Amino acid sequence: MDKNEKINELARRRGFLWPAFELYGGAAGFFDYGPLGAPLKRRIEDIWRQYFVIQEGFAEIEAPTIGVEGIYQASGHLSGFSDPLTGCKECKEVYRADHLIKHIIEVPDALSNEEIYKTIQENEIGCPECGGQLTEVYEFNLMFKTMIGPGNKMTGYMRPETAQGMFINFPRLLRYFRDSLPFAAVQIGKSYRNEISPRQGVIRLREFTQAEAEIFIDPRDKTHPRFGEIKDIRMKFYSQAAQEKGVEEEMSFGEAVERGVVAHQALAYYVARTYQFLLAIGVAPDKLRFRQHKADEMAHYAADCWDAEVFLDRLGWIEIVGVADRTDYDLKAHAATSKVNLSVFVHYDQPVKRQKLVVKPDFKSLGPRFKGKAKAVGEALKALSPDQLKGDMIRLTVDGEPIEIEPALVSFESVEEEIRGEEVIPHVIEPSFGIDRILYTVLDHSFYEDAVDGESRAVLKFLAAVAPIEVAVLPLMDRKELVGPARAIQEELRRLGLRVDYDTSGSIGRRYR
Structure with missing residues (x-):
């Protein structure tokens, strides 16, 4: 087994991650978090709240996971939220077409469907399942559609991201923050995307957890009052220029802004906070980099965008966080569709x-x-x-x-x-975190194997801040004179608010090592 298989086997056996709906044959793209996975996920989310709610003073909200059609018409999800799809003419299996050429094109997202299909043909790529010929590439909308109420009176969609709930609550958030910029709202919750081929465990899911912040700022002032706190932090930047050379460049955030590598202080500050958060939960710094979107993959409305990417042995570099300056695109789109003024009066x-x-x-x-x-x-x-x-x-x-x-x-x-x-339309800085991918990264970067008495044992070396079990009570033997005091210790620790594991099975050595 390779490392990925060992982690997945350990995650199933120890109760971190289980395939969903197993009694009924399962369904790709859905996972359950077990008795150790759920508290690990919760602790990661709680640390995220410490960084982006408590320390930054952002407001956490909770919006419905179903949205009405108008929201996604305004946001562009109805017309543009799709993936390129191709299918096998023989076995009828379907695939993300751009994923089939990732070993040829580093960033296939920038290619048109015609260009993807041309690459498939030129490289004689067949069906991964049976080798059959693939169809032409076409678009597939990723949103789950539903009806709200009986009949067909109102169309709804399972939200593809948490962000829209914050954009459409902008007028109320503005009043809550006393009509002054800057301010921010955050949300942690489930989002849904009808992925074409979710074949990479929790890396690509149809139901997943996002943690997103929408930071509304004055477009005329993109400095940050706390930039001085992070300007000397050094990190690996994989900028557009660095990607041309194929080599990451380490520099401080102060230098990155001064040289124009990162667009401005506000964006750099939230990239730095993202970096600090990821290190705080156990992401290995030598397997972490921030990659800037290339010009041909960056959204037309974005001023700048950086992805936190982590290295996983089987999958290579994958995105776990995106931090973008989305300018005024979202508020302008909702203002135009809803006919509601979403500007802010900024006093001189x-x-x-x-x-x-x-x-x-x-x-x-x-x-x-x-x-x-x-x-x-x-x-x-x-x-x-x-x-x-x-x-x-x-x-x-x-x-x-x-x-x-x-x-x-x-x-x-x-x-x-x-x-x-x-009157100004605020610009939006958006850090968007994929919690499931982050959790798997913590498992991957915490995993190692150790030999004990000639036997290989799998170890997850979590940081104390995220460990799903905080204390273990392990009596030397299962004897009354030891079990009684051990149980009393367990109860006292629980009263102190600690998550305690109690175990008397097997030898003491195998229980803690």
């Missing part, structure tokens, strides 16, 4: 005085001409800018009636106004 430090040219209608001339409509016509004129009043005639529509007015009936006056602030 000091009011600014400006000269403004205002329109002054000649009401003495408008009154006799338009009679009862004169006031409405005058207000319509005031609403126009000076540029709109140029030309031979001024054309308006008042109460549905088209009206033409000579420019001579309008004059202009320069007035001084005091500007106290302006």
Whole structure:
């Protein structure tokens, strides 16, 4: 068995991870967390909360896992949340087409379906199952569709990410944070993607746990007040330029921002916090890097995006976290679809005085001409800018009636106004964590084998902060005079809030080593 197989066997045997629905034959892409897996997952999530809720002052919310159709129409998931699919003409098995060419193209995500299929043909790639010929590549939407309520009145979707619940609650979050930027909301919960071929254990699931933060900032100021705390931390950056050379570059976060490797302080700060969190739960620093999205794979609206990637022996480098500056894309999309204003009024430090040219209608001339409509016509004129009043005639529509007015009936006056602030659409920094992938990484990076009396034993060397069992009580022998005090110790430790394992089976040596 290779390392991956040994970890999966240990995880099943010891109660970390079990394939779901085993009594009924199972289903790919679903796993249960057992008696040791569930507390390990919970402790990772609790440390994440310490970093991104307690220490940062972010607000945690909990939104429904089902969303109405309008949400995903605005977010782009209805039209663009799909994977390239190909199928075998012989055995009818289906595959992620881009995954079949990963050994040829380092980042196949940037290729079109036609380019993926061309690569498959040129390299004579057949069905991994039977060797049969593969079909042309086509798109497959990954969302689970459902109906809300009886009948077909309202279409819903299982959420493909937790982020949208925070975007659509933006107006209420803004009020909660007293109408001032910056602020952030976080959410930990289940998301759902109808993956085409989830064949890598918990690395690719159809139901999975995400921990996401949406940090709303003033687009005119992307510095960070706590940047000084992390600027001297050194880390391996796999920037666009470094990827061209094929070599990661170690540098400090201060240097990364100064050189323009990372777009700005705010993004660099949350990349650094992500790095600190991953080390705190036991991810090996020598198997961790941050890779910048290449220009041809970065979302068109993103200012910059970095993925935390870890090395796993069988799978190579895989993404476990993405940290992106999504600019104002999400709020603008929801504002346009919902017709709700999602801007923030940002006050200036000091009011600014400006000269403004205002329109002054000649009401003495408008009154006799338009009679009862004169006031409405005058207000319509005031609403126009000076540029709109140029030309031979001024054309308006008042109460549905088209009206033409000579420019001579309008004059202009320069007035001084005091500007106290302006409306802005916040930009969003989004750190998005795949908890299941992170948990498997902790298992992988904690695993080693040791020889005891000529026998190979599998060991998981967890950090104390995430260990699912905090204390073990192991009586030397299963005798009354030892068991009684041992049980009393176990109960006292439990009263102190510790998770305690009690074991009297087998020899003492095999129980703790």
